[in-house]
Amino acid sequence: MWHRPPSLARPSVSLTCRTGRIGLPHVAGTQLRLRGSGRRSASRVMADANSGAVDSRNGPTMLMWLRQDLRTHDNPALHAAFKAATAKQGRVALVYVWSPEEDTSEVNPAPGGAMRVWYHNALAALDAKLKHTYGAGACIIYRHGPYNEALLQVAVSLGARSIYANRRYEPTMAQTDARVTRQLKQSGVFVETFEGFLLHEPQQIAIDMTKWVGHFGTLTPFSLAVSKLPPPPKPLPSPPHLPTHPLPPSSAAGGVALEQLGLARMPRCPDGSQIDWSKGIKDAWDFGEDAALELLACFVSSKLRQYETKRQLADARAVSRLSPYLHSGELSVRRMYHTMAQANARQISKTAWRRVLWRDLAYWQLHHWPALIRDPVRTHYSAQRWTDTATRGGRGAAWLKAWQLGRTGFPLVDAGMRELWATGWMQQSVRMVCAAFLTEYLNIHWREGAEWFHDTLVDADLAINAMMWQNAGKSGIDQWNFVMNPLSNAQDPDGNYTRRWVPELAALPTKYVHCPWEAPAKVLADCNVTLGASYPHRIITDLRAARADNSAAIAEAKRAAAGQWADAGGYDLIVVPKGASTTYDGTRMRIFTKREWRIRPNGELAAAETTTSGSGEKSGRAGGGSVAGATTG
Ligand SMILES: Cc1cc2nc3c(=O)[nH]c(=O)nc-3n(C[C@H](O)[C@H](O)[C@H](O)COP(=O)(O)OP(=O)(O)OC[C@H]3O[C@@H](n4cnc5c(N)ncnc54)[C@H](O)[C@@H]3O)c2cc1C
Known part of the structure; x- marks a missing residue:
């Protein structure tokens, strides 16, 4: 397959971000209004819902609010909505609200261009699967935000008082969800949330540094802390059937077409022609949970055996390629974990088994350092x-x-x-x-x-x-x-x-x-x-000179602050956030520091520089390998 170099592939967007949104925080105001309805009171809205303005004869509708969980398998919120609807002879409806401004802040950038394209296609795949499996009434209702307004309108039009959602963990998203939940509650609509995106929620994990198994915040002590928790719950099956509305509820609920959300909108050239930079993405991937489950099966049945020796190969022959499906929730990480456990992944490839935990480690770090994308952890x-x-x-x-x-x-x-x-x-x-x-x-x-x-x-x-x-x-x-x-x-x-x-x-x-x-x-x-x-x-x-310059820049910053932020061995100190460790809450702790930057409080280097590149840097020749340290697994 021949690929045009990027410079040719994107004539007029060559150096702009695909969304043009990165680094431009847009935090929505907290005062949300019902568009076109003035300031209708919440009680009036719910009174309308209960007055027979909508058909709720067969029991209430349970609203499934889709976000980073675009799947039917092991979807705790969907499962709960299905069970409640079955018990109350009600129905299930699914809604997706596009309101990135509410989820965005200086430390929580809006979704990037490639990810928006991915979400567009993942939603289309889920929609098709839902309709195919559960009937036309299972289609997704697409709405523009704000969340509170959109969800309330959908709830009112379908006679729903309960919304089911799986939790999100990015800092601004979590704040938004808490606010929207409060606002909806004031209107008589209740949001129930579930775990489904991680193996373990970050706030459950406190690292015990009383016995030294590795530096604070690295994978070994983290996995030890995780091993003390109950294992992740067994994955739930897809609902066998969904009691949905007999007719697609989208128009009744003010839904728009997926395309109208604009997730995959492409730029145009001055002559009006479209630049479809997403073609390569669409050619490279199959979207949807079925594709994800197929990749997972392929990973455990064949690739896993090569993981230990071939995972470093650029052509990805030994790795799962499941990361985008995990991020959009087309694949449940718990399903991945248990499928790998059943296939003896831990014995076959210790590294592959640990990699899945890395994802939880990242969310643990984000939980404790919410500005991780902006502010150095080593301040x-x-x-x-x-x-x-x-x-x-x-x-x-x-x-x-x-x-x-x-x-x-x-x-x-x-x-x-x-x-x-x-x-x-x-x-x-x-x-x-x-x-x-x-x-x-x-x-x-x-x-x-x-x-x-x-x-x-x-x-x-x-x-x-x-x-x-x-x-x-x-x-x-x-x-x-x-x-x-x-x-x-x-x-x-x-x-x-x-x-x-x-x-x-x-x-x-x-x-x-x-x-x-x-x-x-x-x-x-x-x-x-x-x-x-x-x-x-x-x-x-x-x-060699280039890397030495970077090393010197780090050493300068370290030396300037060593009196305050280095211990006697020259290791960097950080303030441990509350709850991150069982014992060191709020105090300073040493973290792993590479030898060449172990600068003591008096400004002296603690140890001679012994790191070798082994890499052919000096000769400029290819052929050297990378020197993997203890922190790569
Ligand atoms: C600079 C840099 C930026 C990265 N940005 C992202 C990102 O935005 N999103 C992302 O998913 N990964 C990111 N990674 C981590 C890693 O490269 C990808 O998760 C991995 O390449 C995905 O391929 P895979 O699904 O085949 O992984 P596999 O090797 O098959 O691993 C299985 C799963 O384990 C998890 N995993 C693997 N490595 C890591 C890791 N280092 N940290 C956390 N979880 C891991 C992923 O969920 C992955 O899908 C980044 C790595 C680097 C070096």
Whole structure:
């Protein structure tokens, strides 16, 4: 398959975010009004509902409020709505309200462009499945927000007093849900919420640091804390049938067509033609819970056995590719957990088993550091010197643009960034190579990378993205203790992944595909490669010096604050949020700190720098692997 390089694929939106919304917080006002109805009192609204204005002869309607749970299997809220409707001879109706402004704040960016496209298609798939399985009356009612107004109107029109929803954990979303629940309650409509998005809710987990099993906030002590909780509940089956309204309730409830929500609206060129940047995403993925369950079955039956040895490969042959389905809730993480447990995943691949827990760890971090996407967990790292990317025409802005477009001149980085743009996804090790290239070699702020990933990933997840970018930028709890060398061919030993996404280099022999600048002139000519023309020159050439500069920038920030934020061993200190640990609430605690930044309160380095890159940085040669530290599993 041939893919156009991104620079050709997106002529007029080349460097704007797909939504144009990132970094522009829109917090909705809290005063919500019923549009077109003036200030009708809540009691009047409910009186209308009960006066026979709607057909509620067969018992009340139970309203299922869909959000990040676009599935029928193991959907606790849907299950409860089904049970209540069955018991009361009522009906179930499903509603999806699009109101991103209410969920957005400075620390909770609006959904990115790729994720909106994903949601559009996931909703369409669920709608089709619901109608096919349960009849036409099971269609989803789509509404624009505000939530309170939309839900109240739907409730009134269908005679519903109960709304069922699965909980959301992003900070602004959780606040919005609490507010909407209060507002609806005042109108006589009750929202009942359920666990269904995580294996364990973050507030249940407090890390016990009295016995040392690993640094605070890393996976080992976290999983020990989790192991003391009851295992995640067994997944629920899909409702066998849904007692729905005989006719599609959408028009009665003021619903609009899915397209009208505008989730997948594409930009237009000046000549009126449409730029469909979502085509690559739609070509690369099947949407819906059936597709997710098929991928899960394939993962446990075949890929899992290769996970331990081949998970680092860029072509994703050994990983599940389930992340976008988990984020949209097309796949229940509890279903994944129990399916993996049944397949003995823990014995087959310890790493795969731990990966699923990483997701909960990210939500635990987000719970305790709600500004994770903006503020360094190691607060003193906020003074770090970064490359200036704001000056138009400056070197930093050009570097950032080259990284985003996949035109850095480093083939593996470019391949990853182009795959990301085209399909909305990258395998984990490639994400790490690209993230490390931006932060460690270009010394560009991790927030720039997080923002770009948020807009372009179909699995863009506030908690995981923020945690991983903070770790890549070294200000996170688990700062990376390894080097992800852009010249390493560990992720793509045969070069075929790079050839696929960087077709300009497709004809090069494997020996040169990751380092075309080393190829003799004749080889380049024979392969139709002209560096600087058909493929860009490297934007930096001295990798070792570049990384040393980033390391020095971190050391400067550390040294300036070491009196307050370093312990005697030079380890960084953080204030432990209340409830995060069983014993250290509100006090300072040391967290893992890479040797080269163990700077004592007196400003001296605690230990000589011993980290080796093992990566061919000096020679500039490809072939070196990444040095994995203890914090990668
Ligand atoms: C800079 C950076 C940004 C990232 N941003 C995101 C993001 O926005 N959304 C996202 O889902 N993942 C993110 N990841 C984590 C990881 O790359 C993806 O979860 C993984 O590649 C998804 O592929 P998979 O489903 O095949 O994973 P598998 O390897 O099959 O793992 C199964 C599941 O475990 C979970 N998981 C795996 N690795 C991690 C991890 N490091 N942290 C938390 N959960 C994990 C995911 O839910 C994943 O689907 C990011 C990684 C990096 C380095």
